[in-house]
Amino acid sequence: MTKVTGRLWRDGEPHDDEFAFDAISDCLASERQLVWADIYDPDHDTLRLLAAELGLNTWAVEDAVAPKERTKTAVYQSHTFFTVYALGTHEPAGDSASMLVKHRISAFVLPRALITVRLPGLNSGAAEFDIGEVSRRFDELGGQSHGVGALVHGLLDVVVDGHFDAVQVLDDAIEALEDELFSGSGDRAEPHGLQRRTFRVRKDLVDLRRVVLPVREVVSTIQHRRLDARTSPELDPLYADLYDHVLRASEWTESLRDMVTTVFETNLSLQDARLNTVMKKLTGWAAIIAVPTAITGFYGQNVLYPGVDTVAGFLTSSAVIVVLVVVLYAMFKRRDWL
CATH class of the missing domain: 1.10.287 (Helix Hairpins)
Known part of the structure; x- marks a missing residue:
């Protein structure tokens, strides 16, 4: 079911009670206002009407609701569109179940508005993405004084922090596999249990790599788009720091892939x-x-x-x-x- 929430700022002060989804274009008519609309589990008609009202690219709207869309960014004349995946973790039901929970988030970045489109998590029963944290980080940066760039930074910052948490969980899982591998307890308790858990972690790392690595291009494109617009230079160090975090998460993911491959090969060697x-x-x-x-x-x-x-x-x-x-x-x- 489609759920729409939003915030409205005027002259740096929040006026959330005046937010109306049907009147977003009227809010954008004034340079004194900043709008953020969050659409959860949208239907195609809702996005189509919004696209017609704001002049959004038709193909970008299709990508926002298309199944299995990859992480990417696209720059249009009037706005920028990007898709990222926020990650969470949960305790798997079995040795073959994934530990990762993916939440797809697409966003349309306009000069004075941010439209986010979120789809439900792929794992039933898992916690949803905390969109309220994005709003809190935006307020911590100073709110409307930094424009829509602060909203985008808050969103990407929360997403990248989630990537770090997911990488840490998989790192801990690999360390547990290493301990079990050399203790030999896994082979005595269940001969194929260690192999199944190792294969599950390898699959999770493949999914993690597909999500984390392309974020570098997303952050880089948005950062250069901001620089071209020459707005909010105070955010430049924050975006540079965000890009550094993305690189660290990517490098950590690559190192984990080498580690789990080593665990898999070592297990075969020990069996021999x-x-x-x-x-x-x-x-x-x-x-x-x-x-x-x-x-x-x-x-x-x-x-x-x-x-x-x-x-x-x-x-x-x-x-x-x-x-x-x-x-x-x-x-x-x-x-x-x-």
Whole structure:
């Protein structure tokens, strides 16, 4: 169900009670006003009417509600459009379930307005994106005095912080896999559990990489668009710091991909090493068992030989078996074959 909320500022003072979605174009007619409209789970007709009222690009409107749209930005003559994904985490229901929760956010940036379009999270029951945090950060920056650039910065700052939190969760998950890998507890409890969890983390990292890496281009494009407009130079250091955070999140994501690949390969190597150890011990015990089998088989022939049907022959064969078994056991133990 479509839900519309918004805020209105006039001369630097909030007038949220005067916000009306049907009259956004009237609010933008005055240079003294700044508007932010947030549309959650929109229907196509709502966006189409808004696009006609504000002169938004038709293809950008289609992209805002199209399924599985990628992270991107596009600059038009009257506005800038971008799509990003906010990330959250939750406890997965099983070894194969994802830990990530993605919230898609599209935005139309006009000279005195920001229109955000949000779609429901892809995981049922997961917490929704906290859009109120964007408003709080905008107020912390000084509100309308920095224009719509402060609103965009607040939105992207919250999104990037969520990326950092998601990367940290996956980092902790990989460390848990490493501890389980070398303790061997996972293999004893459930042979395929560690493999499933490793594969799940690899899938989450692929999704994380698709979301985090393109944000660099989004921030860079918006920052240069602002510089071209020569507005709010006070925000330039903040955007530079935001871009640095995006780079750090991207580099961290890349390093985690290498780490989980190492965990996966190390697990295979340890399995091979354990298999070799088992085969080595089985071979050693088979050699030990073969000695008494050979001797008793010799004495079991239906032919006459020295010591047949005598106590001395039985004692001699038993002594030979014991001596050879002890000698082989000592030799294999000294070479760590058992």
